[in-house]
Amino acid sequence: MQSNLEYDLQCSAVKKHFGSVRAVDDVSLDIPKGSFFSILGPSGCGKTTLMRMIAGFESPDSGDIRIKGKSVVATPPNRRNVKMVFQHLALFPMMNVYENIAYGLRCNGVSKSDIRLKVHDVLERISLPDVASREITQLSGGQKQRIAIARCMVLDPDVLLLDEPLGALDLKLREAMKIELKLLQHQFDTTFVYITHDQSEALVMSDNVAIMNEGKFVQTGTPQELYHNPAEAFVAGFVGDNNRWSGKVKTVTNGIITTETKAGLTIKGSARGDVKPDVGGVVSIFVRPEFIAAKVSAKKSGKSNANNNTIDGLVDSILFNGANSRVLVRDKVGELIEADVILTGGTDDLKPNDPVRLDWSPDQTMCFVG
């Protein structure tokens, strides 16, 4: 890989082992200037180790890490222009907000008057101009978050690393902070590398997301690509909600695969991933709830495509959640299938024990070998 100034951060073939555990195994990435990049993976997948290597708290066994084209593997953490927002923020409790933000500037030997100017400027930019003299304990969760980011941004870093900083917040605040983080990234126009195990955080905020599992990058792409065109069963299962079956391939015609599940359902789907399934092979089948239409069986109104999957069943229960409401439908073999529905509160709404027909296209049925 060549070093390129277009990229703020590049990793090439980075490896790190702890004993026999391969924490990070041959990871390469290129993050373009000014983008919001997320690394998404289950806990223990090595994403924190990767981030600590980028920050310099761990050194890779092999491979290279470049920031703005320059290798930083031999640079100690306090000399890298990569700043990090820690999981629990790590704001210094013995200092007030002003001193927290000024800390890095003082370390760099910036003059007192410049420090004052820069601290107030950055507080202005995170729209907390009046908190300079507050103690850390007097801040709310969201304010602490912003101070932790300001403390890094005041140093004008090449890359800002964020290690699941929203994990400790409650749900409402987390939703608000997602949007705010995205706006802050636009405002500072700095490359953000965001680590999380929460897919919705990654999908909402990122320009690009890398899915990481067992030390490797499984797939890298835009959120839409990952959601609609997962490269592997792991990605399909990890990103977004799914109805999931395991089935045997009966026939393959015109790109449509007909499979039979263990319980005896016949499902038509389309092959995804690099390996095409053969007749008789085993596939994992994924269907997202929003692609399944659930209609009351009596009304045969909608014209359904002849190729579509249709399954009759009874409504088992209604999972009301406003715009994200779902029904659980028990099919004839006794399995539960989730489907999105719109519940208006009127009399037409589905009720438990209503007979329904589920209907979805084979294009939306993702089949992966294995």
Next chain:
Amino acid sequence: MRATDIKRLSLYLLFAPFALWILLLILLPHAGMMYISLREKVAPRVYEFGFENYINFFNEPIYWNTLIRTGSMSLLVTFLALLLGFPIAYYIAKIAGNRSRGALFLMCLIPLWVSDLIRAFGWILLLRETGVISSSLQWVGLIGTPIEFLYNDAAVIMGLVYTVILFMIVPLVSTLDGMDKSLIEAGYNLGGNGPTVLRRIIIPYAMPGIVAGCIVVFMLTAGSYLTPILLGGKNSSWFTEQIYDQFITRYNWESGAAFGFLLLAFTSIAVWLGLKLSGQTLNSTVADT
């Protein structure tokens, strides 16, 4: 790598003061004491290796009687401290309101900040023939002539319990503090009565604290010097007194060292037994409180 060099260097630098402290002030002195206790004086300034000092100890009933007496009285003091201290610790940790809890805990700690000597002195003023209790009783008219409350075993035991009880209460409070109140409520809710809840839930939970408190209290009592002497008088026959006697009065360092070692061995065995019987470790109890 440079980072590992720095790590190693800082390990050595940090280990040095620890090693100097433990080696020069704890291990070497005790090894020396052991060595001296195994010396026999055969002529002035001529010594031989042997167990004479220890044999002397076992041949002289006064000596080993004193040790046994010290040991059994220390056990009694430990037991009394536990019995009296547990309700207090429980009250502080679980019953007292938030505000009074801190105050009560501090009050328990007050004697810690006051020297043994002053505490014993206070008791002397209270208990002696011309002391506060005797003269108050006379003034009320309950007794006709002054009574000496000092210089008996009861006074020694009471004084010792007084001196050490806070070392029982402090670890108990800290373990009981960690116990969720709902554990007790669940115990009652599931049909237990007071004694069963105490026996089945509270005491097992507080066990590390109980063991830690008992160890510290036992060691402090067995090794105490001032309280038995001041409250028990010259006849209190406490083992530390024998050690002092051998060292300072008789200037017999060899046998003094042997006595010291015997006290150490005796208390260590007692503590070891206590740990074995309760299934705890030294680390899990003493270190955590």
Next chain:
Amino acid sequence: MASANSNKAFLTGYRVYVFAFFVFMAAPLVAAGSFAFNDSLFPSLPWQGFTFDWFFNDTEPKLGMFHDRRLLRGLYYSFVIATCVSILSVFVGTCNSFLFVRCQFPGKDFFYILMVLPLVIPGVILGISILLLASSLANGLEETLSLELEFLRPGIILVVLGQFSFITTITSLVIIARLRKFDDSMEEAAFNLGASRVRVLRTITLPFLFPAMAAAGIVAFLVSFENFNTTLFLVGSEAPLTITMYDRMVKVGSTPVLNAVSFFLMVGSALLALISVLVQRDAPKT
């Protein structure tokens, strides 16, 4: 209801017991302190009237403590000893805390037990073992090299070492407990912001540890000040206050001047204890 009534009676009885217990805890201290103000030659009833003579009077037979040369000297030596012990033991305790919390080395558990050990060795034994070693060393050096090393003879240095030997365990435990609560990512954050190793220690870690170090220092000071058992064997001609008081008590018998000293020490200790509580309360939580 009967059970509610018996419960109430039980609780009342419990409260009475707790109250009685605290009376028991306070009684000797009150007795030791209050007779300092009795205008009598003996610290006993009846009450002869209030006086400050036992503090400030400058003539026999009611020589006040602030005019009693030997007591004042004892106070001075105690102060010197306690200061040395607390500085030394806080220093070594801080080193120990980093050693046991931050470093990995073989035999760590064993060394930790060694560190806790001095706390459970009777003070008398600590005293005599150090005395024996120092004296043997001094005698040996004198005989073989005719070297006279004064500091190995009973005196202030041995007293300081003797007290230091077990007080260091206390300070170590206090500081270790605090360092265990330290969030390591705070140091990493400081590195990340560009601080050097020394700067991180100076601006982040030590300020975080400071409340524990101060509290440990105060505890060390107080424990040293009131220590008797270990000191007794190591003391030379420069007797600290507890030894002087004990001598006075045994040789002269109790006089109210001892009550005055007791009162003075209790108030001093209470103030220091208060400071240590306040220092720890202000400690920032993490």
